[in-house]
Amino acid sequence: MKRGIGNHQIGDSFEGFVLIKESTKGTTTNGKPFLTLVLRDATGEIEAKLWDINHEDESVFVQEQIININGEINQFRGKAQMRINTIRLAQPTDGVQVADFIEKAPVEREELMEKLTEAIFEMKNPAMQRIVRAIIKKYQEPLLLYPAAAKNHHEYVSGLAHHIVSMLKIARELCELYPEVNKDLLYAGIILHDIGKLKELSGVVSTSYTLQGKLLGHIPIMVEEIGNTAKDLQIEGEEVLILQHMVLSHHGKAEWGSPTPPLVREAELLHFIDLIDAKMNMLNRALDKVKPGEFTERLFAMDNRSFYKPTFED
Amino acid sequence: MKRGIGNHQIGDSFEGFVLIKESTKGTTTNGKPFLTLVLRDATGEIEAKLWDINHEDESVFVQEQIININGEINQFRGKAQMRINTIRLAQPTDGVQVADFIEKAPVEREELMEKLTEAIFEMKNPAMQRIVRAIIKKYQEPLLLYPAAAKNHHEYVSGLAHHIVSMLKIARELCELYPEVNKDLLYAGIILHDIGKLKELSGVVSTSYTLQGKLLGHIPIMVEEIGNTAKDLQIEGEEVLILQHMVLSHHGKAEWGSPTPPLVREAELLHFIDLIDAKMNMLNRALDKVKPGEFTERLFAMDNRSFYKPTFED
């Protein structure tokens, strides 16, 4: 385990650089101001209290600043909380930058791009290949940067690309087991299904939903994008409709955000591959934090279950 | 009540012209071929049996033909069924045409168009007005022809336009009661909300779903259309997004086909106006068929309820 803010124990002291993710002013019952900070580095995050602040503190210790702190970790209402003893802003000479404090995909950006390009290269249906290539080209930069979700799964730098590449690997094997599957269609669906998140989410550092994301959501955004791209490329034919359907139906059910359920074999498969990779990502990261014989914290996005790590895991 | 196939009584004889809506060949238990026809005129429809057919009958009495028949109406498994005694194809000299056998909106096409134009004229926001005008212009012809749904409500010629115009009337009054409401936005939402049905449904006579209708549905189709129209007109700004949201959310809930629920005041209102007009259309037509003191048949699209017509209705 990397040492960092995400690997704290109650009772530990901590000294080092962290990024301020959120900063809120409060007042104690005695009327004294203090700051509640959410601090993070690449290993996780923690809530911290800075007591007895002055006006300058308030204006200096704000969101997205890097700071050097010294504090101790206590328990407050069942959760870890840091009490900050000393604090200072990072200086240029400290040689630290925002990117150092953000979690990244376990696979390099270049490798992710390579795998993506390879999959597109394998596609034989020219209509699908051209649409996919055009969209990937347009969004290449943010695609390699964005997380796959604001929270829950793949919520780290390059998370979306990492999610796509993992899904492509599963798809490749399922196409071998079930040769009836149309590989081009499945690949295209996997690559495009979540690209709408690049418009739905605000970015990488403190990811939130954009207005367009809240009022439309990534699915309708992407259905429109595919239509536009096909129009621009003067591609007509059932491929366009089926690709739009793949994206539209990939959440599986109306209640989950797909007004039309999967009605094409590859759309059904896309839905399941998406589910498996999202759930395994959540699960693996949660289990990584506990020892054999322990249960994870409750995972909200997995029906609030708490998972067990058997003792025979070494 | 108009006399016609929809106003039959068990035991009646019937003689006249009707349209063949469906025609299916069957075989009796003795191995003899017969035709099961669904016949309709502007007042309704009935199932009919033509026994002892020959090969010519099969090829002649097909879908969308007008025929002159003589038969009697019996009860079969609790439903009315006609036994056809004599049958012949309509001749040009009979002076009948398909349009005569299809139900129409109770308001003339011209009047519907006039009301629509008037509403667009009243709009003050130029972005919304231009988008609505462009789409209505593009779809004017089918809009005045299409039903609002394949079944359940406004399922007659000009049904969609009739539905829109009724909703506009409700909207006008609600804008007076609640002056905070943005009338332009509500009008635009009402006019556009179901235009996607012109691509979702196959047409007027034997309305079914198109492939695009089945795989995407009228809501995503229309969200894309609004985006395209705005792009073509080089309109940018929040109006486009909000109009797309109005259409996207008008079914009210994910389970009912809106992946995003209404999050704008006028979207919420649009949803309710749509519901009221659809339900009143179903209800009025079902109650029109029963006498005071009776219950209607069960209305599937209204939670399978059977409604009562009080005896104090004259």
Added chain:
Amino acid sequence: MKRGIGNHQIGDSFEGFVLIKESTKGTTTNGKPFLTLVLRDATGEIEAKLWDINHEDESVFVQEQIININGEINQFRGKAQMRINTIRLAQPTDGVQVADFIEKAPVEREELMEKLTEAIFEMKNPAMQRIVRAIIKKYQEPLLLYPAAAKNHHEYVSGLAHHIVSMLKIARELCELYPEVNKDLLYAGIILHDIGKLKELSGVVSTSYTLQGKLLGHIPIMVEEIGNTAKDLQIEGEEVLILQHMVLSHHGKAEWGSPTPPLVREAELLHFIDLIDAKMNMLNRALDKVKPGEFTERLFAMDNRSFYKPTFED
């Protein structure tokens, strides 16, 4: 915007008269007693802390007293909270009274009564008219005083009458659009549907549920009342049953408190008119508090949605 406790900003000072809605004694972790007060005026309410109290304070600053305070508004756990610096009971010479601190309907009581009377006057069915008139006469006083609900919508003085009169306006227009609707029945249903709340709710100032309200609810209470009134007036006939059905079914579904769903056209319409007016009341008041480009707080009674106010609203 009127200035008042409901229009506070974090960081503001406040000085003026307010009503104590609730008063609870607490003890700090140091064992010192303090009061948590909920304060209100006609614009809204706020939680406030009065630190370091003595025994007299406890017995003086109690529910439904008017006080003059001076304090400042801080943020506590994400919500506004006032810290009271000075406090004194209002004196007769201050010229303030409880009614000044309670929100009122935006329409005057007299006007509401007039509209109600007018609607009853329009009714032609003598049985319905007499029942409605008798009930309104019996409950006239509280009807003009009570809110329409303990919270969520029309929760202000005359709220119930305001709700009824708004619904009557919608009904009038719908009767014009759908001439098949029985106007007398719809009017009677609207006027009576929530009168049971006068027994279900405790009153106007700190509205809670009565024992009868908790164990029976306003719907069965009113069904019985209609039966009793008809008996007293020696009215028989289907009108009584249908009016009872209107009230019984107006929540639309068993899950929502109507053991029988609407089975009469006007009952269905009543349900929708009720929904629209309740929702628009909530929505308009929530949107009134935010600026264009902002979202409202989450509205619990509207599926916990947060609504957006477009920037093109001026």
Added chain:
Amino acid sequence: MKRGIGNHQIGDSFEGFVLIKESTKGTTTNGKPFLTLVLRDATGEIEAKLWDINHEDESVFVQEQIININGEINQFRGKAQMRINTIRLAQPTDGVQVADFIEKAPVEREELMEKLTEAIFEMKNPAMQRIVRAIIKKYQEPLLLYPAAAKNHHEYVSGLAHHIVSMLKIARELCELYPEVNKDLLYAGIILHDIGKLKELSGVVSTSYTLQGKLLGHIPIMVEEIGNTAKDLQIEGEEVLILQHMVLSHHGKAEWGSPTPPLVREAELLHFIDLIDAKMNMLNRALDKVKPGEFTERLFAMDNRSFYKPTFED
């Protein structure tokens, strides 16, 4: 097992008197008229076909006539169906009457009345006792005649009284086990809970729902009746409200027709005693028809389950 129409086997002949429960005219595919009769006696019912009828047959063999028939029992679409060979109306000299063909409770009417009277006699709370006594006196005649439901459970002559008396027996024992229970209240609730069915259901022979039953249902009808009775007897006090609550809440949940769930101990108990007796009645009668080692037919009102009778029974 009693011999009768309810104990038929496929392949049996049948000769004897039966009651016509329903009679519907049909036409064969060859255009020949026939009658579909539902025939019943005290042991059950069967569908029967009378082929090749003439006009007189149609007008003679109608609902609620007793007939003497001779026929054989075949299987048609998986269900038993009788083919009638000879048929004649019963004559006065045959000495048969409608009551002979209707199922009755396994306990005599006099005994049921005696148990009821005994329970009322035991009650000590005068308010409850007087209300219960007045209502039972008013409805004594139909109460001893009516079924407890149109179908599913206790659907036989005196079924309602039988259901009440069984429930009282369970109540007596539970009051012993849980001495905190208010026996008067539980008894009163049991006796009154379903009396509204005497207005909800049309009668004993071909039980259907009355208009009042359909538009209000037995629960609100009975809440009103208790209120009226108390008013007539000039009884005031919490007993009236609690009795109304007992009736109102006895279906347990809003979805099941109780807008208020049980909020008083005895109301909760009433709900469960009602459930147990209804279910055991259904179950015992269904299991009575099968042999050890067999499953019953599917019981719709018990979640469509098919129950097993173990081989180690008798």
Added chain:
Amino acid sequence: MKRGIGNHQIGDSFEGFVLIKESTKGTTTNGKPFLTLVLRDATGEIEAKLWDINHEDESVFVQEQIININGEINQFRGKAQMRINTIRLAQPTDGVQVADFIEKAPVEREELMEKLTEAIFEMKNPAMQRIVRAIIKKYQEPLLLYPAAAKNHHEYVSGLAHHIVSMLKIARELCELYPEVNKDLLYAGIILHDIGKLKELSGVVSTSYTLQGKLLGHIPIMVEEIGNTAKDLQIEGEEVLILQHMVLSHHGKAEWGSPTPPLVREAELLHFIDLIDAKMNMLNRALDKVKPGEFTERLFAMDNRSFYKPTFED
């Protein structure tokens, strides 16, 4: 009412012996350590704060220690909380023991065992009797000690045996009312249905779930145990299967933990008897704490309802 920690009033002082159920260290906003203790005696439990602790306090006042305290009961966030003034560990000379501070069934252990033995003695089917006897013999000790659940109902010493014996009493009476019921089967089902809890729950004092309890649950554990016992006793035949089915189905529905619903008459009855006794136990204990005219606290396991105790209860 017994005097004890469960019968506190806000404002009371308390002096006496209690058991520490939980002990957690916290830190005030000023950085000072304190202990939050959950204290209990046989009448209930309360949260308490011990301020200004030293290192020794931390290591001494831990779970399952008996202490003598003096404190006062305040209100904190709407709940009672004790502020401890003086505290000391109990001494051997105090003559108190853990068992004194734990709630017990209101029936003596010996009497419970006697009733159980009696019921087994009454059984006539040798297969069932031998299986039940073997299992009861094996588990006799914990059975007379364990609660019936970790919380909600019968959560006291001997709770499980008390629950079984109450259910047997209800069963005896229902067998009289419904003579078709197989008494042996019902008795066997009641006695065995929850024995799996002896493996699912950790014990009596601070009851939690075992790993086996979390991963399998008491139902599958007991199905396996019945199978094993029969195998050991060399009993074959349908009795084994039906007993396993009784246990498997006793929660009534898949959603409630029974993958197979009751499909045997006695299984259906077992489910209802279990429900009634569990609910009456919860309800009686909650109502015992309030005065006539009051409502209980919300009961989570009873759909979060708050029950009313009528004023006519003496």
Added chain:
Amino acid sequence: MKRGIGNHQIGDSFEGFVLIKESTKGTTTNGKPFLTLVLRDATGEIEAKLWDINHEDESVFVQEQIININGEINQFRGKAQMRINTIRLAQPTDGVQVADFIEKAPVEREELMEKLTEAIFEMKNPAMQRIVRAIIKKYQEPLLLYPAAAKNHHEYVSGLAHHIVSMLKIARELCELYPEVNKDLLYAGIILHDIGKLKELSGVVSTSYTLQGKLLGHIPIMVEEIGNTAKDLQIEGEEVLILQHMVLSHHGKAEWGSPTPPLVREAELLHFIDLIDAKMNMLNRALDKVKPGEFTERLFAMDNRSFYKPTFED
């Protein structure tokens, strides 16, 4: 496409050998007996009518007989139905046997066994390996014969083994993608998860549910079996519990028959692999029957969806 009864077209004649799956006697409206047969061969099944039968026919043409027929395929109520013209029992000299008329897995029995053995061989955890090996050894014969379900998916000879082997292939790849997964555990779960079906289902030819299957279901049966096997092999330790949990939770949710949801990583994965392979099996077989551009029949076990086969599938 293989020629056979499953590849019929309306209007075709058919001549050949088929197996009688079901045989039911009926009576025409004229009182003449006939047989309704369900006929099958390895390609599918069809309903057929044999008119004008005599007593011998009835006793000869019964379930599981092979017959040679000549007939024609008509449409009856929207489904294909064969009218049999000539019929005779197969003779020994015809050289046909029951196994020829039953669908088989597309992979040979030997190959399935080999893959299974290979997977067991790869397992490194001795406890799991021994348990799996013992169970597979015990059930080897039926395992290679049984279908994986009575209908819906893999409902053919060796269907269960085919399902297991396909799942193992998916598992192998996922273990590569997610190296944290415990391969032994996942393999063991896959191999054991449905073995309980060998006791739940009656066999291969006319598969129905056994009494044990109906009253317990394959999941609890298998949990017990694993416990027994471990006991016999004297294996203790967490592996046994976790394997039981894998089987218990593999349906994913209580509503779907798993009283405990997956709480171990490999259990979650097992659930998804099971879902994918079952759905792909259904889907591939349904799509195999339609041409590009067509929709499949509605698939009940896939939420009643009808899937589309794109036209760009060659």
